[in-house]
Amino acid sequence: MSNWQHFLDAQGATRSANGEIAFNTQQDSASQAAANTYLTELGYQGLLAFDGPDAAKFLQGQVTADVRELANGYWKLGAQCNLKGRMEASFALAQTNPEQILLRCHASLTDSLAQHLQKYAVFSKVTLNDASDTWRRFGLWGPGAAELVAAHGKRPTMNTGDAHSNEGLVCLKLDEQRYELWVSDAHAQDLWQKLASNCALADSHWWQLEDIRAGWAEITATSAGDFSPHELHYPLIGAVSFKKGCYTGQEVVARLHYKGKLKKHMARIALSAETLDLTAAIVDSAGTRRGALVMASATGDNNWEALAVIPDDDTAELFLATGDTGQPATKIARMSLPYPLPTADNNPEG
Template structure:
């Protein structure tokens, strides 16, 4: 069973199905995320040999999703990467994976002129979403990035554009005045709300329950610019590339909805079966869409989309904002 919904998310769920919901701008506490810094002259070079995304692209004031894999191509953790300057790259990941990240990156960074620093306490992480998000950022912080995946600095604060009217903010130093100003014009939200937005955007991530369970392709990372197949070698690259160039992917991450079960959400890695009880997929992550409904991302066999069950509950397939190839031969 997952943690109980926060008071903020309980209140927000009552609004989601109401006619007024689309007029609401929400401020989400993203304290469930952590920030790991990779710092030093070799920071970018070190990460380039460790992760699925092309770290060189970060120099253009963009962010990238990515993953660190084991030798079998299974994801140890996933992240959003941002390069603050030539010698500092920040990786935003689920807070339950920060210790693992320190250990897995730490095994190799000793050979580089770089170090790992947990910056979670230095930045206050919040998310802003809704029709007034951009205007609130410009009023409060003086600017907002224009393009998706672009970031800008507002003093020591960092603002990332994730989607239209959806932003992630890493507030440095004394964040209280900024939060107070934003709170005056927003509805409070927390982890469930932000996870729901990720689910609807088709962005899956590794959680502590699912580390070393999925390949990058299991989470559609090849479809959301989180894997670069031309960047060169990194740990697990041979397996990830083989799936891309030699294999036909018969499983993808898909979006589903189903009836809520009291106060429990299925944990990442929970098995999804067909009506004969055979395992056909696994939950990537799930969130309440209303008090009665749950939405989830599921890595599932493509041929089983209309025959997916979680225990006694039938899963209803929902669309994603990007196309899933019916057959991927590259």
């Protein structure tokens, strides 16, 4: 067991098999989260480091995002697609210096993504390493987040979408009061203690709920290859560039963007259930499969919020299938996303 895990254990943390963390002191409800500032650890996510003079050039030819924008002090969401234009991984990118880019993805995908990209990295001046134990990942959100980052992270004034890096800390501003921090292992315990003394500790699934409410779907090993960027609204959240040039799957993604007319897209939904199986199908009243879950988070009292790819036509009632348990299917309710949705896929966002 690592020193970092021992450190968290001493604070009442427990880690699940998939890397998610829970604390003895935790949020009681989603409404409570809105009134407090929270800190969580994002060990369910992994980190890959791309080092060398060709790091940006290499990734530019592999992913949907325009990697060149990282040099301007921004962080970017993006995806790595297969030849069919389906997402094999999703991630966030930030540049620490001109010859290093860090890529954060779900920990279930770090090995497969590294193995895939390594096949092409040998042709560039870039080295690829798993940096998950070199950099720790924190999530910080709530009304006091910006003040805490300024006081303890020593960050300059940041706008949403900015990334700043120095002294073993990479700070990503996700929203007005929401930050993702990648902290070198040598500084992680000290920064955690400073932040934790001024806010509450929260289970990592509450951070996932923030992603769900932001409409940011994350691909895991379970969903790799299942969805296109358009189905998950990646063009709408700035995770796909249609001006950057070629990458694997680019022709399919571009054709769908300019000429395609998908009938299913991601929606935010609510439902009630004691437990939730992400592999369960979404069906209509006749039991016909109509969609699939992408990610979900409990909000308390057997209530859940989730992101799911379902038909754009909202006239039919939809349910979460329960398999052969004999239990009635769970009705789902559509909820709003925080960004405007296009009426057709052939409306270019740029």
